[in-house]
Amino acid sequence: MKKKIIVDMDGVLTDVYNRMFEMYEKETGRRLTAEDIAGKLEEEAFPDQRRWVSEPGFFRTLPVMEGSQEVLKKLNKKYDIIVVSLATEFPNSLTDKLMWLHEHFSFISWKQIVFCGDKSLIKADIMIDDHPKNLDNFKGKTYIFTQPLNLLINNSRHTRVNSWAEIEKILIS
Amino acid sequence: MKKKIIVDMDGVLTDVYNRMFEMYEKETGRRLTAEDIAGKLEEEAFPDQRRWVSEPGFFRTLPVMEGSQEVLKKLNKKYDIIVVSLATEFPNSLTDKLMWLHEHFSFISWKQIVFCGDKSLIKADIMIDDHPKNLDNFKGKTYIFTQPLNLLINNSRHTRVNSWAEIEKILIS
Numbered sequence A, B: 001m002k003k004k005i006i007v008d009m010d011g012v013l014t015d016v017y018n019r020m021f022e023m024y025e026k027e028t029g030r031r032l033t034a035e036d037i038a039g040k041l042e043e044e045a046f047p048d049q050r051r052w053v054s055e056p057g058f059f060r061t062l063p064v065m066e067g068s069q070e071v072l073k074k075l076n077k078k079y080d081i082i083v084v085s086l087a088t089e090f091p092n093s094l095t096d097k098l099m100w101l102h103e104h105f106s107f108i109s110w111k112q113i114v115f116c117g118d119k120s121l122i123k124a125d126i127m128i129d130d131h132p133k134n135l136d137n138f139k140g141k142t143y144i145f146t147q148p149l150n151l152l153i154n155n156s157r158h159t160r161v162n163s164w165a166e167i168e169k170i171l172i173s
Helices: A016-028 A049-054 A068-078 A093-104 A132-136 A164-171 B016-028 B049-054 B068-078 B093-104 B132-136 B164-171
Strands: A004-008 A080-086 A113-116 A126-129 A141-145 A159-161 B004-008 B080-086 B113-116 B126-129 B141-145 B159-161
Touching (some): A004 A068, A093 B093, A141 A164, A159 A164, B004 B068
Parallel strands (some): A004 A080, B004 B080, B126 B141
């Protein structure tokens, strides 16, 4: 039986922080660096992020994380992949996120997609996520995908991965 | 620790079949009865249902199942309730379903809602659903909520409930 992997969307498949850096610069004139927001909660780093993500269209046009399409396609053959996104807090995000997945990850079927408000409801063997709160509550093997907001996290239970190329090395090679 | 119950939306919280009877009558001039569609798959009973449910707005205005609001409110105090809906097949259904829940079941938080394509991914102790396919794959205690399409199902593993009043009697009294 194939092992089941929960793959996060924002910050793992979508390069959402890149977009947030852009939004912040557009609205304040100041370009933040990864160091500026290292270890901060999203709402501290980007005080207006709840307004941004509530707007229809925000999630529809996010850039794709480098290497994610090629590697997830390979993982999808070897593992049972489920893309799980915390999305039910923002009603307008749902259809946008689904259409985004259909456009950029067309090999992921609608049966492999979960939008929820609590990832601990989902059964799986492996989790790839950038949010420590999701990983901490997960009982299987955990991979923390490097993003500015988790840079200061040093939980030895979670294996840090800095790119999809690293994920490929660990889970496929 | 509270027991966890997966509650289905369509045909359990929403009276979706009532709406489908109306749509069918509106488009064909013929009023179907529960007996006409007893035991049929949805796509046999209502050949145009995929067109109906794909349209924006279809799920936003569905009638609420009789008794569901009062009883689910009580269950929500005694159990961990998760509302789980197979929704990722129909992109336009997602935001509509979430807004419908917020309107009619405002005591259910976004953390208790799951939209997915495969209910077997979700961990729980009890499932209330009208679709045998969801119940058959569930390992916990199962309640089959009577709808025309499951009238001929006679699986002794699933306890049949005909109304929310019956659910209240079994799970609360």
